[in-house]
Amino acid sequence: MPLYHNDDQAMLADTARGFMAEEGNITKQLRHWRDRNCKDGFGHGLWKQMAEMGFTGMLVGEDDGGLGMGHVEAGIVLEEIGRNLTPSPFLTSSVLAATALNHGSADVKGRYLPGLIAGDSVFAVAIDETAKHRPSRITTRAERSGNGFRLSGSKSFVVYGGSADMIVVAARTAGADDDDDGITLFAVPKDASGMSHDAVRLVDSSMATHTKFDNVELDGDAVIGEVDGGREVLNAMLLAGRVGAAAEGVGVASGAMDMTVDYLKQRKQFGRLIGEFQALQHRASHLYSEVEIARAVTIKAQQLLDAGAESADLMTSVAKAKVAKAARLAVQEGVQMHGGIGMTDEYDIGLYMKRDRALAEFLGDAYFHANRVAELSGY
Amino acid sequence: MADLETFRSETRAWLEANCPAEMREPVRDEDDAYWGGRRAKFKNDAQKAWFEACLAKGYTVPAWPQAYGGAGLNPAEAKVLREEMSRINARPPLSSFGIWMLGPALLHFGTEGQKQRFLNEIARGEIRWCQGYSEPGSGSDLVSLQTFGEDKGDSWVVNGQKIWTSYADHADWIFCLVRTDKADKYQGITFMLFDMASEGVSTKPILLISGNSPFCETFFDNVSVPKSYGDDCPAYVGQINRGWDVAKYLLGHEREMISGAGGGDRTAAIGAAMKRAAARTGDDIDPVLRAELAMFDVDALAYTAMGEKFLDEIKVGKAHPAQPNMMKYVGTELNKRRHELMMAAGGSRSLEWDSEETGGGKPSRGWLRTKANSIEGGTSEVMLNVIAKRILDLPGA
Numbered sequence: 001m002p003l004y005h006n007d008d009q010a011m012l013a014d015t016a017r018g019f020m021a022e023e024g025n026i027t028k029q030l031r032h033w034r035d036r037n038c039k040d041g042f043g044h045g046l047w048k049q050m051a052e053m054g055f056t057g058m059l060v061g062e063d064d065g066g067l068g069m070g071h072v073e074a075g076i077v078l079e080e081i082g083r084n085l086t087p088s089p090f091l092t093s094s095v096l097a098a099t100a101l102n103h104g105s106a107d108v109k110g111r112y113l114p115g116l117i118a119g120d121s122v123f124a125v126a127i128d129e130t131a132k133h134r135p136s137r138i139t140t141r142a143e144r145s146g147n148g149f150r151l152s153g154s155k156s157f158v159v160y161g162g163s164a165d166m167i168v169v170a171a172r173t174a175g176a177d178d179d180d181d182g183i184t185l186f187a188v189p190k191d192a193s194g195m196s197h198d199a200v201r202l203v204d205s206s207m208a209t210h211t212k213f214d215n216v217e218l219d220g221d222a223v224i225g226e227v228d229g230g231r232e233v234l235n236a237m238l239l240a241g242r243v244g245a246a247a248e249g250v251g252v253a254s255g256a257m258d259m260t261v262d263y264l265k266q267r268k269q270f271g272r273l274i275g276e277f278q279a280l281q282h283r284a285s286h287l288y289s290e291v292e293i294a295r296a297v298t299i300k301a302q303q304l305l306d307a308g309a310e311s312a313d314l315m316t317s318v319a320k321a322k323v324a325k326a327a328r329l330a331v332q333e334g335v336q337m338h339g340g341i342g343m344t345d346e347y348d349i350g351l352y353m354k355r356d357r358a359l360a361e362f363l364g365d366a367y368f369h370a371n372r373v374a375e376l377s378g379y
Numbered sequence: 380m381a382d383l384e385t386f387r388s389e390t391r392a393w394l395e396a397n398c399p400a401e402m403r404e405p406v407r408d409e410d411d412a413y414w415g416g417r418r419a420k421f422k423n424d425a426q427k428a429w430f431e432a433c434l435a436k437g438y439t440v441p442a443w444p445q446a447y448g449g450a451g452l453n454p455a456e457a458k459v460l461r462e463e464m465s466r467i468n469a470r471p472p473l474s475s476f477g478i479w480m481l482g483p484a485l486l487h488f489g490t491e492g493q494k495q496r497f498l499n500e501i502a503r504g505e506i507r508w509c510q511g512y513s514e515p516g517s518g519s520d521l522v523s524l525q526t527f528g529e530d531k532g533d534s535w536v537v538n539g540q541k542i543w544t545s546y547a548d549h550a551d552w553i554f555c556l557v558r559t560d561k562a563d564k565y566q567g568i569t570f571m572l573f574d575m576a577s578e579g580v581s582t583k584p585i586l587l588i589s590g591n592s593p594f595c596e597t598f599f600d601n602v603s604v605p606k607s608y609g610d611d612c613p614a615y616v617g618q619i620n621r622g623w624d625v626a627k628y629l630l631g632h633e634r635e636m637i638s639g640a641g642g643g644d645r646t647a648a649i650g651a652a653m654k655r656a657a658a659r660t661g662d663d664i665d666p667v668l669r670a671e672l673a674m675f676d677v678d679a680l681a682y683t684a685m686g687e688k689f690l691d692e693i694k695v696g697k698a699h700p701a702q703p704n705m706m707k708y709v710g711t712e713l714n715k716r717r718h719e720l721m722m723a724a725g726g727s728r729s730l731e732w733d734s735e736e737t738g739g740g741k742p743s744r745g746w747l748r749t750k751a752n753s754i755e756g757g758t759s760e761v762m763l764n765v766i767a768k769r770i771l772d773l774p775g776a
Contacts, residue, residue, distance in 0.1 A: 002691035002692075002694075002695075003684065003687055003688035003692075004688065004691060004692055004695075261773070265773065265774060272775070273774045273775070275774045275775070276774050276775035278764070281764065281771075281773050282760065282764075282767070284767060284771055284773065285705075285708075285763040285764075285766035285770075285771065286763065288705070288766055288770060288771060289705045289708060289709050292685065292705065293678075293681050293682055293684075293709065294681065296681065296684045296685040296688040296689075297680070297681035297684040299684075299688070300687070300688070314680075315680070315684070318676075318677050318680045318681055318684075321674075321677040322677050322678065322681040325677070325678075366674075366677075369677070370670070370674050370677050371673060373648075373650075373673055373676050373677055373680070374650055374669060374672065374673040374676065377648055377650055377651045377676060378651045378654070379650045379651050379653070379664065379669065379672070
């Protein structure tokens with residue numbers, strides 16, 4: 001399959017780009033909700049609009065009411081989300097949680113997917129337990145209790161955990177903390193007794209929670225997939241989420257780069273446009289190269305994942321690491337080349353720097369994924 | 380598609396029958412390849428058999444038209460052949476600047492008479508070409524070149540000096556940029572073709588830091604170049620004084636070639652191989668080196684995907700025309716980094732200059748050789764200039 005968008009995907013990209021630029025732009029969304037100190041961290045109106053566009057159910061099969069699309073398509077929407085720094089639960093709800101629910105029984109799908117697709121219920125995911133992404137270690141425990149389970153433990157970096165209607169929780173039902181087996185995924189409703197959230201605003205103005213589970217009673221039908229067999233589902237979620245985060249990162253990097261290159265063509269010092277200075281030209285050209293490569297490896301990973309290729313795992317980590325490096329370069333060069341105004345809140349370039357920081361951390365940073373590339377390669 | 384699958388199975392069977400085992404080993408160095416030419420000698424029977432089998436099939440230049448010695452394969456078929464050859468690690472039967480550089484220029488700009496003569500000679504490996512571009516005073520600023528061809532009516536008399544002429548001492552003919560109008564910088568250069576055996580041509584190999592001499596200085600002392608080699612076969616490509624157009628076209632090709640975008644995996648991941656090599660000598664990879672190898676592998680694998688995307692986009696005209704400059708820049712910088720890491724992983728063994736165990740200092744000489752990657756064919760800095768001007772549209776670039 002060629003590594004560019006086919007006609008349908010190119011059309012989707014046009015639609016997504018127009019829509020997100022119009023409705024999801026920084027003024028209408030990120031600054032609007034941030035400046036009102038919105039506790040949800042995103043706009044529900046936009047989320048409903050995204051549902052009407054069909055975006056929310058892109059990764060859900062047509063039999064289950066979704067669009068039955070793949071990661072290339074989801075990545076198209078995510079790139080525009082990244083470019084506009086649009087706060088939305090797309091990555092957590094429509095990518096990560098949807099991937100989990102796709103692995104559920106017909107009953108689970110029927111119960112949760114219609115609300116997710118309609119945009120009526122927002123899903124968060126609770127995977128990390130410490131400050132760094134380490135999904136190999138799951139200590140939150142679910143003990144059998146009657147016909148159901150009793151959940152205890154704590155999770156961190158639960159993005160939009162405070163405002164979500166449902167939280168997909170990875171918990172241990174058997175084995176030791178670092179075991180591969182013995183994981184089970186649960187759908188936990190927001191009003192579950194014994195669950196508490198410590199909501200925190202992150203550097204990029206997004207909202208996340210430290211969530212505690214203190215003997216939370218769950219029905220047996222809260223289980224997504226197989227009891228003790230959740231690692232496979234969790235891995236599928238992680239792959240989908242990482243390749244999605246990479247796509248969003250390409251958007252963040254592109255947005256920051258475009259803004260910066262435009263600025264080089266406007267700002268004058270010493271009686272010349274600063275874009276005439278070779279010191280800046282070379283850095284801009286290097287940045288362009290890195291962002292192009294990040295985009296290429298991301299579509300490669302998306303296609304491999306859609307094709308169910310074994311190498312999708314390696315390529316997804318390559319993409320997540322490469323995008324993290326390219327986007328980091330884009331925002332750092334962006335602020336530096338903007339000079340003093342790059343440090344002001346009024347100017348958007350700093351918002352890109354903040355978003356990159358949070359997005360890169362989500363589901364593993366460049367170090368985590370470079371290490372993973374080494375491990376998967378056998379060293 | 381069915382036809383393509385038939386072509387694939389036929390190709391596979393043909394390769395199986397015709398490619399000798401010795402020709403399924405990687406080319407060890409540039410001397411290990413077959414370059415053709417008047418003075419060419421085959422290193423062994425396998426090299427000869429493989430060359431002759433390919434020649435009969437048109438596979439020395441598979442994508443060229445049959446009339447010019449090729450097999451006339453369409454792009455899809457050529458890709459299948461490349462894939463099937465790389466599947467069994469088959470070597471190219473013939474390596475030559477005629478195939479990589481002059482050929483594409485002639486296919487684009489040449490007259491029918493030039494194509495009939497020169498392309499067939501290249502395809503048959505009869506004439507080995509070299510490229511006369513750089514001069515001592517004209518490196519990155521190539522267009523300032525001074526080698527001058529004085530108009531004598533039916534001929535030019537060429538005087539001047541070229542430098543970094545690859546294998547000039549082994550070449551039979553040269554394609555050479557010669558100033559024919561001193562008044563016009565860009566439209567005063569002619570892309571000439573002439574015989575290196577002409578009176579007044581001399582070459583002198585340059586000893587490099589690698590200890591090898593792949594490049595020469597080439598001197599022209601009153602070399603007489605006829606303007607025509609016969610009917611419809613001028614001694615210049617394109618038009619007189621418009622050789623810069625041809626040179627620019629060819630530089631694009633050269634950058635693609637050097638960037639490795641045309642194939643090859645020299646920028647692919649290396650960490651696992653370094654780990655295995657270290658284990659064989661009872662060594663280990665330090666954690667900090669492992670981290671650098673991992674970061675390199677991320678960049679190298681991502682660049683491989685970029686190369687694939689670039690080729691896909693070229694096929695349908697989606698690639699930015701200046702994108703080869705980006706590929707060249709990143710590819711060559713990556714290759715330098717790769718060799719730095721290989722030297723580090725290899726430790727003191729990789730320092731050996733001529734020991735048998737290192738194949739005559741392959742690691743160290745190879746490492747030094749890569750330092751030219753980001754200089755030859757346009758420096759990294761020139762590539763960045765081109766990206767700034769043609770892709771980013773920055774002012775005054």
